[in-house]
Amino acid sequence: MTFREATRADLPAIVRLLADDPLGQTRESPGEVIPEAYFAAFDAIDGDPNNSVIVAEIDGAIAGTLQLTYIPGLTYTGGERAQIEGVRVASEHRGHGVGQVLIRWAIDQARARGCRVVQLTTDRQRPDSIRFYQKIGFRPSHMGMKYHLKDG
Numbered sequence: 001m002t003f004r005e006a007t008r009a010d011l012p013a014i015v016r017l018l019a020d021d022p023l024g025q026t027r028e029s030p031g032e033v034i035p036e037a038y039f040a041a042f043d044a045i046d047g048d049p050n051n052s053v054i055v056a057e058i059d060g061a062i063a064g065t066l067q068l069t070y071i072p073g074l075t076y077t078g079g080e081r082a083q084i085e086g087v088r089v090a091s092e093h094r095g096h097g098v099g100q101v102l103i104r105w106a107i108d109q110a111r112a113r114g115c116r117v118v119q120l121t122t123d124r125q126r127p128d129s130i131r132f133y134q135k136i137g138f139r140p141s142h143m144g145m146k147y148h149l150k151d152g
Contacts, residue, residue, distance in 0.1 A: 001063065001098065003105050006053040008046075011038055013062045014053065017088040023123055024088075053086075056102045064089040064102045070113060079116030082106070087120070087129075103136055 006014060012034055019028035029035050045051045045067065056064035069083040084106050089099045110118045121144045122129040134140075 001101055002057050003054055003102070004057070006042070006055045006065065008039060008042060010053075010055055010062060011042055014055065014065050017062070017065050017090060018086060020088065020091055021126075023125060054102075054106070056089075056098060056105075058093065058098070062090070063093045064098050066102060066106060068106050068109060070110075070115065076116040080114065081117040081119060082110035082113070082115045084118065084120040099132060100136060103133075 012030070015028060015034050015038055016030045018024050019030040029038075042053065045053055050070040050072075051067070052069075053067050054065065055062045065086065065088055066084055067086040069085065071081050071083055073079065073081060084103065087099065087103065089102070107118050120133065120138065122133060124130070130140075
């Protein structure tokens, strides 16, 4: 498995991964032509030195993805934190350790950068994901809350 920063050309495959679960099916728009909003979001991420979309490849095919964001902060004595979002593994690769290797790679990147904390959120409707993250060492130390501004 290899890791690299995603390119615009990877977006259709990434959006398919994001939509490949019951929750993603309700909020993502995969298809032959993906909405321009995905490209605008990717361009904003790509232009931000504290943000990246990563893909994991197996035999040249995208097997997984995540977004890694570095957030400066005043807490932890001015320590930076890494936020992991949008983690997905292709259905044919689930259960084979791809997700674990992908998350450990992101943790290693954060450690190498000097981050003090690595954080992520997962929906409570994803009990398998919660167990997966706890198995890796993440702990439900805080209660995350979201305020959705717009549906869709």
